[in-house]
Amino acid sequence: MDFVSVNFILLFLVSSIIYYLFPKKFKWIVLLIANIIFYISGNGFISLFLLGSIITIYIGGRVLDKLESNKPSFKDMDIDTKKVAKKKFKNKKKLVLLLTIFANLGILVVLKYDNFLISIFNSIFNFNVPYKNFILPLGISYYTLEAISYIADIYNGKYKGEKNIFKLALYLSFFPLMVEGPISRYDELSVSLYEPHEYDFTKYKDAIILIIWGYLKKLVIADRVGILVDNVFNNNYGGIVVILAMVLYVVQIYTEFSGCMDIVTGVSELFGIKVPRNFNHPFFSKSIDEFWRRWHITLGAWLRDYIFYPLSISNLNMKIITKVSKYNNVFSKLLTTAYPLLIVWLTMGIWHGASFKYILYGLYYYVLMVLGILLKPIGTKIIEYCKFKTNVFSYKLFQMFRTTLLVTIGMTLFRSKTFIGAFKFMGNIFNTSTKSIFDMGLSGKDYALVAIMLVVIFIISLLGELGIDVRKKIDEQNIIFRYVIYLVLVFSLLTFGLYGYGYDASSFIYGGF
Amino acid sequence: MKNVIKVIIFLLIMCIIMYILSPIFRPHWNTDVIIQGYTKEKSNSIDVLFVGDSDIYAGISPVEIYKNSGITSFDYASAAATNLLMYHMMKRALTYQTPKVVVMDLSSIFGYKEGETNTHRAMDPTPLDKLKLEFVNDSGYHFDIGNKLTYIFPYLRFHDRWDEISSNDFTKNRTKNIEYNSLKGFEFNTEVEASTNGDTYMENKDETADFIEKALPNAILKAKAYCDSHNIKFLLLAMPDTSAWSYAKYEKMTSWAKENNIDYLDTNVLLDEIGIDYNTDSKDGGMHLNVYGATKLSKYLSNYLSTHYELEDHRNDSYYNNWNEDVESYNQLLEDNNVSD
Numbered sequence: 001m002d003f004v005s006v007n008f009i010l011l012f013l014v015s016s017i018i019y020y021l022f023p024k025k026f027k028w029i030v031l032l033i034a035n036i037i038f039y040i041s042g043n044g045f046i047s048l049f050l051l052g053s054i055i056t057i058y059i060g061g062r063v064l065d066k067l068e069s070n071k072p073s074f075k076d077m078d079i080d081t082k083k084v085a086k087k088k089f090k091n092k093k094k095l096v097l098l099l100t101i102f103a104n105l106g107i108l109v110v111l112k113y114d115n116f117l118i119s120i121f122n123s124i125f126n127f128n129v130p131y132k133n134f135i136l137p138l139g140i141s142y143y144t145l146e147a148i149s150y151i152a153d154i155y156n157g158k159y160k161g162e163k164n165i166f167k168l169a170l171y172l173s174f175f176p177l178m179v180e181g182p183i184s185r186y187d188e189l190s191v192s193l194y195e196p197h198e199y200d201f202t203k204y205k206d207a208i209i210l211i212i213w214g215y216l217k218k219l220v221i222a223d224r225v226g227i228l229v230d231n232v233f234n235n236n237y238g239g240i241v242v243i244l245a246m247v248l249y250v251v252q253i254y255t256e257f258s259g260c261m262d263i264v265t266g267v268s269e270l271f272g273i274k275v276p277r278n279f280n281h282p283f284f285s286k287s288i289d290e291f292w293r294r295w296h297i298t299l300g301a302w303l304r305d306y307i308f309y310p311l312s313i314s315n316l317n318m319k320i321i322t323k324v325s326k327y328n329n330v331f332s333k334l335l336t337t338a339y340p341l342l343i344v345w346l347t348m349g350i351w352h353g354a355s356f357k358y359i360l361y362g363l364y365y366y367v368l369m370v371l372g373i374l375l376k377p378i379g380t381k382i383i384e385y386c387k388f389k390t391n392v393f394s395y396k397l398f399q400m401f402r403t404t405l406l407v408t409i410g411m412t413l414f415r416s417k418t419f420i421g422a423f424k425f426m427g428n429i430f431n432t433s434t435k436s437i438f439d440m441g442l443s444g445k446d447y448a449l450v451a452i453m454l455v456v457i458f459i460i461s462l463l464g465e466l467g468i469d470v471r472k473k474i475d476e477q478n479i480i481f482r483y484v485i486y487l488v489l490v491f492s493l494l495t496f497g498l499y500g501y502g503y504d505a506s507s508f509i510y511g512g513f
Numbered sequence: 514m515k516n517v518i519k520v521i522i523f524l525l526i527m528c529i530i531m532y533i534l535s536p537i538f539r540p541h542w543n544t545d546v547i548i549q550g551y552t553k554e555k556s557n558s559i560d561v562l563f564v565g566d567s568d569i570y571a572g573i574s575p576v577e578i579y580k581n582s583g584i585t586s587f588d589y590a591s592a593a594a595t596n597l598l599m600y601h602m603m604k605r606a607l608t609y610q611t612p613k614v615v616v617m618d619l620s621s622i623f624g625y626k627e628g629e630t631n632t633h634r635a636m637d638p639t640p641l642d643k644l645k646l647e648f649v650n651d652s653g654y655h656f657d658i659g660n661k662l663t664y665i666f667p668y669l670r671f672h673d674r675w676d677e678i679s680s681n682d683f684t685k686n687r688t689k690n691i692e693y694n695s696l697k698g699f700e701f702n703t704e705v706e707a708s709t710n711g712d713t714y715m716e717n718k719d720e721t722a723d724f725i726e727k728a729l730p731n732a733i734l735k736a737k738a739y740c741d742s743h744n745i746k747f748l749l750l751a752m753p754d755t756s757a758w759s760y761a762k763y764e765k766m767t768s769w770a771k772e773n774n775i776d777y778l779d780t781n782v783l784l785d786e787i788g789i790d791y792n793t794d795s796k797d798g799g800m801h802l803n804v805y806g807a808t809k810l811s812k813y814l815s816n817y818l819s820t821h822y823e824l825e826d827h828r829n830d831s832y833y834n835n836w837n838e839d840v841e842s843y844n845q846l847l848e849d850n851n852v853s854d
């Protein structure tokens with residue numbers, strides 16, 4: 001079922017109404033049924049893979065709980081016996097953890113990365129293993145990470161496993177999250193999911209407003225600028241249209257992804273459910289590091305908690321830290337995190353797609369991070385020498401501009417067909433422009449519309465950055481003003497949105513992962 | 514309760530705005546001239562209603578029929594309409610007039626699917642009422658909710674014309690701004706493009722033909738039943754068309770019409786009698802007639818209708834004075850374009 005479809009809108013409206021009519025004890029079942037309808041209608045028998053993930057993590061969780069509850073008492077053992085017993089116990093738990101992770105990761109690797117691995121195998125060994133054409137289950141890259149975080153948290157004793165497999169299924173398959181995330185954590189989302197929520201008109205209305213806002217960003221801006229982006233990236237134009245395409249791709253991916261998150265958050269809020277935030281006005285970031293704490297926040301957090309931290313305290317990294325700790329320079333500081341950071345960015349890259357392009361995309365940010373650390377002392381010296389003030393607006397503006405420029409280059413790498421192709425594409429900036437910007441599929445009115453919408457988004461983001469809740473502010477106004485705002489929102493979407501006959505508005509960039 | 518009222522009021526305001534925006538956003542089509550122009554005819558003044566697609570408005574001249582026999586008619590037609598759409602068009606047309614005969618065109622029944630825009634062309638110029646809702650809920654169309662809404666509020670279909678809207682769009686589709694249609698739906702066309710298979714398209718007697726889907730012949734049966742219940746004669750008509758017709762289709766329709774007790778007239782086997790010459794009488798290689806072909810066919814139909822149905826000659830009836838004026842302007846048009854009568 002597509003997010004941009006009447007069926008999806010009907011699903012969330014009807015199920016939210018039924019949710020509030022149901023008795024408290026059974027409200028979560030309404031959500032589960034909505035999940036099933038959503039998932040099976042779009043995936044058919046491929047839904048069995050999701051079912052497989054639910055079953056494996058359920059069993060893994062229950063086994064870990066059982067092991068923990070039957071944990072032997074090490075109190076009366078001598079040191080050697082205790083050491084062996086503890087190790088044996090830990091190994092048992094580790095085995096369950098690894099088996100569960102491999103079962104889930106294995107499905108993801110086979111379905112998503114099979115052809116990538118086959119191409120590497122064929123290149124190295126000069127074989128001719130045929131490529132497969134598996135259909136990816138919707139949301140597999142997202143729910144697999146959620147599954148892994150669930151079992152890892154149980155292993156680490158953060159919480160006990162869910163005893164009710166249907167409730168666990170509800171968590172892993174919560175339908176608004178299946179297209180583009182966010183990647184939720186069981187202990188945060190489950191509380192909100194299982195607890196019955198009472199109907200609140202203002203909250204319901206605000207949720208609808210957020211959903212409309214999300215669709216506006218996707219259908220009015222993202223899909224519109226996507227026309228030019230696709231045109232320029234698929235052809236060999238030069239000059240200003242290349243710069244325009246690079247910038248507008250950033251606009252496209254941001255408004256689409258954040259628009260989708262608004263829809264997801266809004267749909268969840270219809271049921272009174274709070275999902276984790278995935279964007280925090282990323283273009284106010286003053287560094288790449290900050291950018292990735294504001295963009296696709298839940299992926300960054302997942303990588304931090306399940307890759308970066310475990311690797312930071314791994315034996316290998318501890319050895320590195322021990323060796324470099326006697327030095328106190330920028331290189332030694334870098335080396336304490338270089339290895340886990342490398343794995344994080346490699347994982348980030350490969351998560352996005354099964355090709356070397358995505359790996360190199362991840363490595364691009366790794367290099368930027370490393371350079372950031374290495375060049376920081378030089379940067380500090382330059383600032384001191386030039387007597388630049390760093391706590392003023394102009395300096396922060398420079399930092400934001402610099403970050404946005406680096407991100408734009410990164411996004412160009414992401415969008416291009418190949419890594420080398422991206423540099424060739426950017427090189428075309430210096431070629432004589434072969435096309436006018438008005439020959440790219442967008443008219444002057446389209447550009448004006450996008451510009452106005454971006455100004456509106458900027459104002460709302462700025463207000464958000466200043467801690468002002470725009471929806472709450474609107475709620476405080478008089479009814480006529482509120483109605484006008486709501487009507488402007490609705491009719492902006494209905495008039496300017498790229499939906500309906502002749503448009504394929506349903507595809508989401510991040511929905512392909 | 515207060516909140517429910519607020520929501521209802523808001524939704525009502527939305528519906529009103531979409532209703533107002535619909536005629537502004539949708540394009541102006543030739544069907545506005547035909548369908549809305551039809552509503553300007555004097556009440557109870559049309560004896561024969563021709564319902565169909567572009568074959569009808571290209572190939573039948575109601576003024577020519579009136580000239581020859583005093584029988585009044587109208588081409589209530591929309592390009593590429595299937596018989597399913599024609600059924601709904603007929604029902605709409607019959608709310609304004611009570612003709613004695615409905616003549617329904619046959620062309621889509623063996624061939625093409627109705628394009629989405631063509632459906633809008635025929636339905637969007639008509640008011641939002643019970644008949645429109647009946648059309649929207651017709652199971653023959655398999656409309657999903659999104660599609661249904663685009664027929665209730667065409668603004669939702671044509672919203673992407675936002676960058677073309679000019680001051681003209683605020684008035685172009687209003688019925689009061691649509692002129693009285695002196696050609697009665699006929700599209701006067703003097704272009705000539707000879708057909709390459711005009712002599713041979715009905716020769717092959719070895720093929721068979723079958724309907725592409727049940728909804729279309731069923732729509733004809735529904736139309737016949739509706740006419741029967743309103744004491745209106747029903748005639749099925751196959752227009753001359755070298756690109757879409759064949760002997761097999763003629764045979765299929767003849768036997769089907771007989772089985773279902775429907776009067777059927779196939780002009781494709783009467784070309785000599787009508788006098789159709791595909792070297793001069795088509796505007797596009799045999800798909801549609803031009804004014805030369807339409808004149809011949811209209812004279813033939815004038816005779817056919819006079820002899821097969823009890824229809825009055827209104828040429829001396831003062832109620833139909835406007836028709837006499839229409840004949841004068843039509844004759845002038847023929848003269849201006851060197852079209853002999």
